[in-house]
Amino acid sequence: xxxxxxxxGGREHTLAWxxxxxxxxxxxYCAPGNAGISAVAECVDIAAxxxxxxxxxxxxxxxxxxxxxxxVPLVLGIAxxxxxxxxxxxxxxxxGAMLEGSKVWSKRKMKQWGIPTAGFTIFDDFDDxxxxxxxxxxxxxxxxxxxxxxxxxxxxxxGPEEAEQALYDIMIERAFxxxxxxxxxxxxxxxxxxxxxAVTDGKNLVVLPSSQDHKAIGExxxxxxxxxxxxxxxxxxxxxxxxxxxxTEVFRPLxxxxxxxxxxxxxxxxxxxxxxxxxxxxxxxxxxxxxPETQAIIPRMQSDLLPLLAAAxxxxxxxxxxxxxxxxxxxxxxxxxxxxxxxxxxxxxxGIDALESSGDDKIxxxxxxxxxxxxxxxxxxxxxxxxxxxDSDLQKAVExxxxxADQIKFEGCYFRRDIAHRAL
Ligand code: AMP
Ligand code: GLY
Numbered sequence: 315x316x317x318x319x320x321x322x323g324g325r326e327h328t329l330a331w332x333x334x335x336x337x338x339x340x341x342x343y344c345a346p347g348n349a350g351i352s353a354v355a356e357c358v359d360i361a362a363x364x365x366x367x368x369x370x371x372x373x374x375x376x377x378x379x380x381x382x383x384x385x386v387p388l389v390l391g392i393a394x395x396x397x398x399x400x401x402x403x404x405x406x407x408x409x410g411a412m413l414e415g416s417k418v419w420s421k422r423k424m425k426q427w428g429i430p431t432a433g434f435t436i437f438d439d440f441d442d443x444x445x446x447x448x449x450x451x452x453x454x455x456x457x458x459x460x461x462x463x464x465x466x467x468x469x470x471x472x473g474p475e476e477a478e479q480a481l482y483d484i485m486i487e488r489a490f491x492x493x494x495x496x497x498x499x500x501x502x503x504x505x506x507x508x509x510x511x512a513v514t515d516g517k518n519l520v521v522l523p524s525s526q527d528h529k530a531i532g533e534x535x536x537x538x539x540x541x542x543x544x545x546x547x548x549x550x551x552x553x554x555x556x557x558x559x560x561x562t563e564v565f566r567p568l569x570x571x572x573x574x575x576x577x578x579x580x581x582x583x584x585x586x587x588x589x590x591x592x593x594x595x596x597x598x599x600x601x602x603x604x605x606p607e608t609q610a611i612i613p614r615m616q617s618d619l620l621p622l623l624a625a626a627x628x629x630x631x632x633x634x635x636x637x638x639x640x641x642x643x644x645x646x647x648x649x650x651x652x653x654x655x656x657x658x659x660x661x662x663x664x665g666i667d668a669l670e671s672s673g674d675d676k677i678x679x680x681x682x683x684x685x686x687x688x689x690x691x692x693x694x695x696x697x698x699x700x701x702x703x704x705d706s707d708l709q710k711a712v713e714x715x716x717x718x719a720d721q722i723k724f725e726g727c728y729f730r731r732d733i734a735h736r737a738l
Protein backbone atom coordinates (compact mmCIF):
# COMPACT_ATOMS: atom_id res chain seq x y z
CA UNK A 315 0.00 0.00 0.00
CA UNK A 316 1.10 3.55 -0.74
CA UNK A 317 0.45 5.66 2.35
CA UNK A 318 0.58 9.40 2.99
CA UNK A 319 0.65 10.81 6.52
CA UNK A 320 -0.38 14.47 6.87
CA UNK A 321 1.43 16.42 9.60
CA UNK A 322 4.91 16.82 10.97
CA GLY A 323 5.04 16.40 14.75
CA GLY A 324 5.76 13.71 17.32
CA ARG A 325 2.40 12.06 16.74
CA GLU A 326 3.07 11.75 13.02
CA HIS A 327 6.58 10.42 13.63
CA THR A 328 5.10 7.73 15.88
CA LEU A 329 2.51 6.74 13.25
CA ALA A 330 5.22 6.71 10.56
CA TRP A 331 7.56 4.63 12.75
CA UNK A 332 4.83 2.02 13.29
CA UNK A 333 3.49 2.01 9.72
CA UNK A 334 7.04 1.61 8.38
CA UNK A 335 7.10 -1.81 10.13
CA UNK A 336 4.06 -3.05 8.20
CA UNK A 337 4.60 -5.86 5.68
CA UNK A 338 1.67 -4.40 3.72
CA UNK A 339 3.47 -1.12 3.11
CA UNK A 340 4.87 -0.33 -0.31
CA UNK A 341 5.81 3.34 0.13
CA UNK A 342 5.41 5.83 2.95
CA TYR A 343 5.22 9.61 2.53
CA CYS A 344 4.71 12.38 5.05
CA ALA A 345 3.70 16.00 4.37
CA PRO A 346 5.48 18.02 5.56
CA GLY A 347 7.20 15.61 7.99
CA ASN A 348 10.29 16.53 10.02
CA ALA A 349 13.94 15.50 10.40
CA GLY A 350 13.12 12.31 12.32
CA ILE A 351 10.30 11.28 10.01
CA SER A 352 12.65 11.53 7.02
CA ALA A 353 14.43 8.40 8.32
CA VAL A 354 11.29 6.26 7.82
CA ALA A 355 9.25 8.12 5.20
CA GLU A 356 9.81 10.35 2.20
CA CYS A 357 8.96 13.90 3.30
CA VAL A 358 6.88 16.00 0.91
CA ASP A 359 7.14 19.77 1.08
CA ILE A 360 3.42 20.59 1.32
CA ALA A 361 1.93 22.19 4.45
CA ALA A 362 -0.61 20.14 6.40
CA UNK A 363 -3.32 22.77 5.86
CA UNK A 364 -2.79 23.12 2.09
CA UNK A 365 -5.51 20.58 1.41
CA UNK A 366 -5.90 21.30 -2.32
CA UNK A 367 -2.20 20.72 -3.04
CA UNK A 368 -2.26 17.60 -0.88
CA UNK A 369 -5.19 16.21 -2.86
CA UNK A 370 -3.49 16.95 -6.18
CA UNK A 371 -0.28 15.31 -5.01
CA UNK A 372 -2.09 12.24 -3.62
CA UNK A 373 -3.90 11.76 -6.93
CA UNK A 374 -0.67 12.04 -8.93
CA UNK A 375 1.17 9.62 -6.64
CA UNK A 376 -1.76 7.17 -6.58
CA UNK A 377 -1.89 7.13 -2.79
CA UNK A 378 -3.98 4.24 -1.41
CA UNK A 379 -4.48 5.65 2.09
CA UNK A 380 -4.03 9.08 3.64
CA UNK A 381 -3.78 9.31 7.43
CA UNK A 382 -4.47 12.80 8.78
CA UNK A 383 -2.60 13.74 11.97
CA UNK A 384 -3.63 17.27 13.02
CA UNK A 385 -7.08 18.82 13.48
CA VAL A 386 -6.71 21.86 11.22
CA PRO A 387 -6.89 20.05 7.85
CA LEU A 388 -9.82 17.99 9.14
CA VAL A 389 -11.75 21.11 10.12
CA LEU A 390 -10.87 22.57 6.69
CA GLY A 391 -12.49 19.54 5.06
CA ILE A 392 -9.57 17.42 3.85
CA ALA A 393 -11.55 14.18 4.27
CA UNK A 394 -14.54 15.52 2.26
CA UNK A 395 -12.22 16.72 -0.50
CA UNK A 396 -10.24 13.49 -0.73
CA UNK A 397 -13.34 11.28 -0.71
CA UNK A 398 -14.94 13.36 -3.46
CA UNK A 399 -11.85 12.51 -5.55
CA UNK A 400 -12.05 8.82 -4.75
CA UNK A 401 -9.10 8.87 -2.35
CA UNK A 402 -9.25 6.80 0.86
CA UNK A 403 -8.64 8.79 4.00
CA UNK A 404 -8.43 8.13 7.71
CA UNK A 405 -10.14 11.14 9.27
CA UNK A 406 -13.70 12.44 9.79
CA UNK A 407 -15.51 14.77 7.40
CA UNK A 408 -15.66 18.47 8.25
CA UNK A 409 -19.04 18.14 9.96
CA GLY A 410 -17.63 15.45 12.26
CA ALA A 411 -14.53 17.58 12.86
CA MET A 412 -16.78 20.26 14.40
CA LEU A 413 -16.63 18.12 17.52
CA GLU A 414 -13.16 19.55 18.03
CA GLY A 415 -13.45 22.67 15.87
CA SER A 416 -16.19 24.29 17.93
CA LYS A 417 -16.55 23.98 21.70
CA VAL A 418 -20.08 25.43 21.44
CA TRP A 419 -21.13 22.81 18.88
CA SER A 420 -19.51 20.03 20.86
CA LYS A 421 -21.10 21.01 24.20
CA ARG A 422 -24.54 21.35 22.61
CA LYS A 423 -24.27 17.92 21.01
CA MET A 424 -23.12 16.36 24.29
CA LYS A 425 -26.16 17.84 26.00
CA GLN A 426 -28.51 16.77 23.20
CA TRP A 427 -27.16 13.22 23.12
CA GLY A 428 -27.00 12.80 26.91
CA ILE A 429 -23.21 12.48 27.14
CA PRO A 430 -21.99 13.38 30.65
CA THR A 431 -20.19 16.75 30.66
CA ALA A 432 -19.80 19.82 32.90
CA GLY A 433 -22.76 22.25 33.09
CA PHE A 434 -22.23 25.24 30.80
CA THR A 435 -23.64 28.45 29.32
CA ILE A 436 -22.80 29.98 25.95
CA PHE A 437 -22.26 33.71 25.34
CA ASP A 438 -21.62 35.88 22.31
CA ASP A 439 -21.65 39.16 24.26
CA PHE A 440 -18.84 40.20 26.60
CA ASP A 441 -21.04 42.09 29.09
CA ASP A 442 -23.52 39.23 29.38
CA UNK A 443 -20.68 36.78 29.90
CA UNK A 444 -19.09 39.02 32.53
CA UNK A 445 -22.36 39.35 34.45
CA UNK A 446 -22.71 35.58 34.51
CA UNK A 447 -19.39 35.26 36.36
CA UNK A 448 -20.92 36.60 39.59
CA UNK A 449 -22.44 33.15 40.09
CA UNK A 450 -18.99 31.70 40.54
CA UNK A 451 -18.05 34.06 43.37
CA UNK A 452 -15.48 32.34 45.58
CA UNK A 453 -15.01 29.36 43.30
CA UNK A 454 -13.32 28.13 40.17
CA UNK A 455 -14.76 28.54 36.70
CA UNK A 456 -13.67 27.47 33.25
CA UNK A 457 -13.65 29.77 30.20
CA UNK A 458 -13.34 28.30 26.70
CA UNK A 459 -12.90 30.14 23.40
CA UNK A 460 -15.17 28.61 20.79
CA UNK A 461 -12.80 27.67 17.95
CA UNK A 462 -9.41 26.05 17.48
CA UNK A 463 -6.72 27.74 19.56
CA UNK A 464 -3.84 25.24 19.44
CA UNK A 465 -4.71 23.96 22.92
CA UNK A 466 -4.49 27.43 24.47
CA UNK A 467 -8.14 28.57 24.40
CA UNK A 468 -9.12 27.15 27.80
CA UNK A 469 -8.60 28.93 31.14
CA UNK A 470 -9.33 27.23 34.43
CA UNK A 471 -9.77 30.39 36.50
CA UNK A 472 -9.39 30.44 40.27
CA GLY A 473 -12.20 33.01 40.54
CA PRO A 474 -14.26 35.64 38.71
CA GLU A 475 -11.35 38.12 38.35
CA GLU A 476 -9.11 35.73 36.50
CA ALA A 477 -12.13 34.57 34.52
CA GLU A 478 -12.97 38.14 33.52
CA GLN A 479 -9.42 38.64 32.28
CA ALA A 480 -9.73 35.46 30.20
CA LEU A 481 -13.06 36.68 28.77
CA TYR A 482 -11.49 40.02 27.93
CA ASP A 483 -8.50 38.41 26.21
CA ILE A 484 -10.73 36.09 24.19
CA MET A 485 -13.69 38.36 23.31
CA ILE A 486 -12.24 41.88 23.26
CA GLU A 487 -8.53 41.44 22.53
CA ARG A 488 -9.32 38.53 20.21
CA ALA A 489 -6.24 36.62 21.37
CA PHE A 490 -7.48 33.62 19.34
CA UNK A 491 -9.02 35.54 16.45
CA UNK A 492 -12.47 34.39 15.36
CA UNK A 493 -12.50 31.77 18.11
CA UNK A 494 -13.38 34.72 20.36
CA UNK A 495 -16.80 35.36 18.87
CA UNK A 496 -18.37 33.03 21.39
CA UNK A 497 -17.32 31.53 24.69
CA UNK A 498 -18.39 28.63 26.84
CA UNK A 499 -18.48 29.31 30.58
CA UNK A 500 -18.37 26.00 32.34
CA UNK A 501 -18.45 24.52 35.84
CA UNK A 502 -15.06 23.44 37.05
CA UNK A 503 -14.69 19.71 37.59
CA UNK A 504 -12.17 18.02 39.83
CA UNK A 505 -10.58 14.60 39.61
CA UNK A 506 -8.03 12.91 37.42
CA UNK A 507 -7.88 13.18 33.63
CA UNK A 508 -7.62 10.27 31.23
CA UNK A 509 -7.47 10.19 27.44
CA UNK A 510 -9.42 7.46 25.69
CA UNK A 511 -8.97 7.06 21.94
CA ALA A 512 -11.22 4.93 19.76
CA VAL A 513 -10.74 4.14 16.10
CA THR A 514 -14.07 4.01 14.30
CA ASP A 515 -15.51 3.38 10.85
CA GLY A 516 -18.64 5.31 11.86
CA LYS A 517 -20.43 2.22 13.21
CA ASN A 518 -17.89 -0.06 14.89
CA LEU A 519 -15.33 0.91 17.50
CA VAL A 520 -11.85 -0.27 18.41
CA VAL A 521 -10.99 1.37 21.71
CA LEU A 522 -7.23 1.79 22.19
CA PRO A 523 -5.49 1.41 25.57
CA SER A 524 -5.98 4.40 27.87
CA SER A 525 -3.34 7.02 28.55
CA GLN A 526 -2.75 10.11 30.63
CA ASP A 527 -1.28 13.35 29.34
CA HIS A 528 0.54 16.01 31.44
CA LYS A 529 -0.63 19.33 30.04
CA ALA A 530 1.01 21.83 32.39
CA ILE A 531 4.57 22.99 31.74
CA GLY A 532 5.73 22.54 35.34
CA GLU A 533 6.18 19.60 37.68
CA UNK A 534 3.21 18.98 39.96
CA UNK A 535 0.99 20.24 37.10
CA UNK A 536 1.95 23.86 37.79
CA UNK A 537 2.11 26.72 35.31
CA UNK A 538 0.47 27.33 31.96
CA UNK A 539 -0.90 24.57 29.76
CA UNK A 540 1.09 23.26 26.81
CA UNK A 541 0.32 20.86 23.98
CA UNK A 542 1.38 18.10 26.40
CA UNK A 543 4.66 17.44 28.24
CA UNK A 544 4.49 13.67 28.52
CA UNK A 545 2.15 10.72 28.71
CA UNK A 546 1.96 7.15 29.87
CA UNK A 547 -0.20 4.19 28.96
CA UNK A 548 -2.20 2.47 30.35
CA UNK A 549 -3.75 4.81 32.95
CA UNK A 550 -4.70 2.62 35.96
CA UNK A 551 -7.56 4.99 36.80
CA UNK A 552 -9.33 3.78 33.65
CA UNK A 553 -10.81 0.61 35.14
CA UNK A 554 -12.76 -2.06 33.25
CA UNK A 555 -15.97 -0.64 34.75
CA UNK A 556 -15.13 2.85 33.52
CA UNK A 557 -14.25 1.44 30.11
CA UNK A 558 -17.69 -0.17 29.89
CA UNK A 559 -19.41 3.07 30.91
CA UNK A 560 -17.36 5.12 28.48
CA UNK A 561 -18.34 2.86 25.63
CA THR A 562 -22.07 2.87 26.46
CA GLU A 563 -22.46 6.44 27.73
CA VAL A 564 -19.95 8.31 25.56
CA PHE A 565 -18.87 6.56 22.36
CA ARG A 566 -22.16 4.85 21.45
CA PRO A 567 -24.42 7.91 21.86
CA LEU A 568 -21.87 9.94 19.90
CA UNK A 569 -21.77 7.48 16.99
CA UNK A 570 -25.57 7.18 17.00
CA UNK A 571 -25.88 10.95 16.90
CA UNK A 572 -23.40 11.18 14.03
CA UNK A 573 -25.25 8.48 12.07
CA UNK A 574 -28.53 10.37 12.48
CA UNK A 575 -26.87 13.57 11.27
CA UNK A 576 -25.24 11.87 8.29
CA UNK A 577 -21.71 12.57 9.55
CA UNK A 578 -19.05 10.37 7.90
CA UNK A 579 -16.74 9.65 10.81
CA UNK A 580 -13.94 7.31 9.78
CA UNK A 581 -11.01 8.10 11.99
CA UNK A 582 -10.25 8.44 15.67
CA UNK A 583 -12.39 9.91 18.41
CA UNK A 584 -10.40 11.15 21.39
CA UNK A 585 -12.42 11.55 24.58
CA UNK A 586 -10.72 13.57 27.32
CA UNK A 587 -12.39 12.45 30.55
CA UNK A 588 -12.34 13.82 34.09
CA UNK A 589 -12.78 11.00 36.57
CA UNK A 590 -13.57 11.33 40.25
CA UNK A 591 -14.75 8.79 42.82
CA UNK A 592 -18.42 9.17 42.07
CA UNK A 593 -18.62 10.47 38.52
CA UNK A 594 -17.01 10.84 35.15
CA UNK A 595 -17.47 13.56 32.54
CA UNK A 596 -16.20 14.43 29.09
CA UNK A 597 -13.97 17.53 29.21
CA UNK A 598 -13.38 17.63 25.48
CA UNK A 599 -13.46 15.62 22.30
CA UNK A 600 -10.74 15.66 19.69
CA UNK A 601 -11.09 14.15 16.24
CA UNK A 602 -7.51 12.91 15.84
CA UNK A 603 -4.79 11.04 17.68
CA UNK A 604 -3.53 12.78 20.84
CA UNK A 605 -0.05 14.21 21.02
CA PRO A 606 1.87 12.98 23.09
CA GLU A 607 -0.61 10.19 23.98
CA THR A 608 0.12 8.48 20.64
CA GLN A 609 3.82 8.30 21.51
CA ALA A 610 2.90 6.24 24.62
CA ILE A 611 0.10 4.12 23.09
CA ILE A 612 1.38 3.05 19.67
CA PRO A 613 4.70 1.48 20.82
CA ARG A 614 2.51 -0.88 22.90
CA MET A 615 0.75 -2.17 19.80
CA GLN A 616 1.81 -5.69 18.95
CA SER A 617 -0.14 -6.14 15.73
CA ASP A 618 0.07 -4.15 12.52
CA LEU A 619 -1.33 -0.59 12.57
CA LEU A 620 -1.92 -0.38 8.83
CA PRO A 621 -4.89 -2.82 8.59
CA LEU A 622 -6.62 -0.98 11.45
CA LEU A 623 -6.34 2.44 9.82
CA ALA A 624 -7.11 1.11 6.35
CA ALA A 625 -10.20 -0.79 7.54
CA ALA A 626 -11.54 2.31 9.31
CA UNK A 627 -10.98 4.38 6.17
CA UNK A 628 -12.76 1.67 4.11
CA UNK A 629 -15.70 1.80 6.50
CA UNK A 630 -15.41 -1.78 7.73
CA UNK A 631 -13.72 -2.37 11.07
CA UNK A 632 -15.78 -5.44 12.03
CA UNK A 633 -13.04 -8.04 11.81
CA UNK A 634 -10.15 -6.02 13.20
CA UNK A 635 -8.88 -6.85 16.67
CA UNK A 636 -5.47 -5.35 17.38
CA UNK A 637 -3.21 -6.98 19.95
CA UNK A 638 -1.38 -4.99 22.64
CA UNK A 639 1.63 -5.60 24.85
CA UNK A 640 1.09 -5.66 28.61
CA UNK A 641 4.22 -3.56 29.15
CA UNK A 642 3.41 0.03 30.15
CA UNK A 643 5.03 2.83 28.17
CA UNK A 644 6.06 6.35 29.15
CA UNK A 645 6.80 9.30 26.88
CA UNK A 646 8.72 12.35 28.13
CA UNK A 647 8.65 15.49 25.98
CA UNK A 648 11.91 17.46 25.66
CA UNK A 649 11.07 21.11 25.04
CA UNK A 650 12.91 24.35 24.31
CA UNK A 651 13.13 26.54 27.41
CA UNK A 652 10.60 29.35 27.22
CA UNK A 653 7.90 27.10 25.74
CA UNK A 654 4.85 27.52 25.75
CA UNK A 655 5.96 31.17 25.43
CA UNK A 656 8.81 32.42 23.24
CA UNK A 657 11.80 30.16 22.64
CA UNK A 658 14.94 29.95 20.50
CA UNK A 659 15.30 27.65 17.49
CA UNK A 660 18.32 26.22 15.67
CA UNK A 661 20.11 24.71 18.68
CA UNK A 662 22.29 21.68 17.98
CA UNK A 663 20.87 18.37 19.31
CA UNK A 664 23.33 15.69 20.43
CA GLY A 665 23.10 12.20 21.87
CA ILE A 666 20.40 10.64 19.70
CA ASP A 667 22.71 8.59 17.47
CA ALA A 668 24.43 7.06 20.50
CA LEU A 669 21.06 6.14 22.03
CA GLU A 670 19.74 4.67 18.83
CA SER A 671 22.82 2.53 18.32
CA SER A 672 22.94 1.39 21.97
CA GLY A 673 20.94 -1.74 21.15
CA ASP A 674 18.19 -0.90 23.66
CA ASP A 675 15.06 -2.13 21.91
CA LYS A 676 12.72 -0.72 24.55
CA ILE A 677 13.15 2.93 23.67
CA UNK A 678 12.08 5.04 20.71
CA UNK A 679 12.84 8.68 20.00
CA UNK A 680 10.13 10.61 18.22
CA UNK A 681 10.90 13.97 16.66
CA UNK A 682 8.42 16.85 17.02
CA UNK A 683 10.17 20.18 16.35
CA UNK A 684 13.47 19.23 14.70
CA UNK A 685 15.14 20.14 11.41
CA UNK A 686 18.33 19.37 9.55
CA UNK A 687 20.64 22.32 9.03
CA UNK A 688 23.74 21.66 6.95
CA UNK A 689 23.35 17.99 7.80
CA UNK A 690 23.14 18.53 11.56
CA UNK A 691 20.09 18.00 13.72
CA UNK A 692 18.78 21.22 15.31
CA UNK A 693 15.75 22.32 17.32
CA UNK A 694 12.90 23.82 15.30
CA UNK A 695 9.96 24.03 17.70
CA UNK A 696 8.72 24.35 21.28
CA UNK A 697 8.24 20.64 21.78
CA UNK A 698 11.40 19.16 20.25
CA UNK A 699 11.46 15.42 20.96
CA UNK A 700 9.41 12.73 22.64
CA UNK A 701 11.41 9.97 24.27
CA UNK A 702 9.37 6.80 24.88
CA UNK A 703 10.39 3.73 26.85
CA UNK A 704 8.48 0.61 27.86
CA ASP A 705 9.22 -2.16 30.32
CA SER A 706 7.61 -4.90 32.39
CA ASP A 707 6.37 -2.40 34.96
CA LEU A 708 5.81 1.34 35.07
CA GLN A 709 8.63 2.07 37.54
CA LYS A 710 11.13 0.38 35.24
CA ALA A 711 9.73 2.17 32.19
CA VAL A 712 10.09 5.51 34.02
CA GLU A 713 13.71 4.75 34.95
CA UNK A 714 14.46 3.72 31.39
CA UNK A 715 12.86 6.79 29.85
CA UNK A 716 14.71 9.25 32.10
CA UNK A 717 17.98 7.34 31.59
CA UNK A 718 17.54 7.96 27.87
CA ALA A 719 16.28 11.56 28.15
CA ASP A 720 19.33 12.48 30.24
CA GLN A 721 21.62 11.46 27.39
CA ILE A 722 20.08 13.89 24.90
CA LYS A 723 21.61 17.36 24.97
CA PHE A 724 20.70 20.71 23.49
CA GLU A 725 21.03 24.19 24.91
CA GLY A 726 17.95 25.08 26.94
CA CYS A 727 16.55 21.53 26.98
CA TYR A 728 13.68 21.33 29.47
CA PHE A 729 11.55 18.36 30.54
CA ARG A 730 9.32 17.42 33.44
CA ARG A 731 10.81 14.88 35.85
CA ASP A 732 7.46 13.68 37.16
CA ILE A 733 5.75 12.06 34.18
CA ALA A 734 3.58 9.13 35.38
CA HIS A 735 3.87 10.25 39.03
CA ARG A 736 0.13 9.74 39.60
CA ALA A 737 0.25 6.11 38.62
CA LEU A 738 3.41 5.37 40.63
P1 AMP B 1 -10.16 21.16 26.74
O1 AMP B 1 -9.44 21.72 25.55
O2 AMP B 1 -11.61 21.47 26.79
O3 AMP B 1 -9.84 19.75 27.07
O4 AMP B 1 -9.46 21.86 27.98
C1 AMP B 1 -8.07 21.76 28.21
C2 AMP B 1 -7.80 21.39 29.63
O5 AMP B 1 -8.47 22.30 30.50
C3 AMP B 1 -8.32 20.02 30.03
O6 AMP B 1 -7.43 19.00 29.71
C4 AMP B 1 -8.46 20.19 31.53
O7 AMP B 1 -7.21 20.09 32.17
C5 AMP B 1 -8.93 21.61 31.66
N1 AMP B 1 -10.40 21.68 31.70
C6 AMP B 1 -11.26 21.82 30.66
N2 AMP B 1 -12.54 21.83 31.07
C7 AMP B 1 -12.51 21.72 32.41
C8 AMP B 1 -13.52 21.67 33.43
N3 AMP B 1 -14.81 21.77 33.15
N4 AMP B 1 -13.10 21.52 34.70
C9 AMP B 1 -11.79 21.42 35.02
N5 AMP B 1 -10.79 21.48 34.11
C10 AMP B 1 -11.13 21.62 32.81
N1 GLY C 1 -2.47 15.80 24.33
C1 GLY C 1 -3.61 16.58 24.12
C2 GLY C 1 -4.07 16.65 22.74
O1 GLY C 1 -3.58 15.95 21.87
O2 GLY C 1 -4.98 17.42 22.47
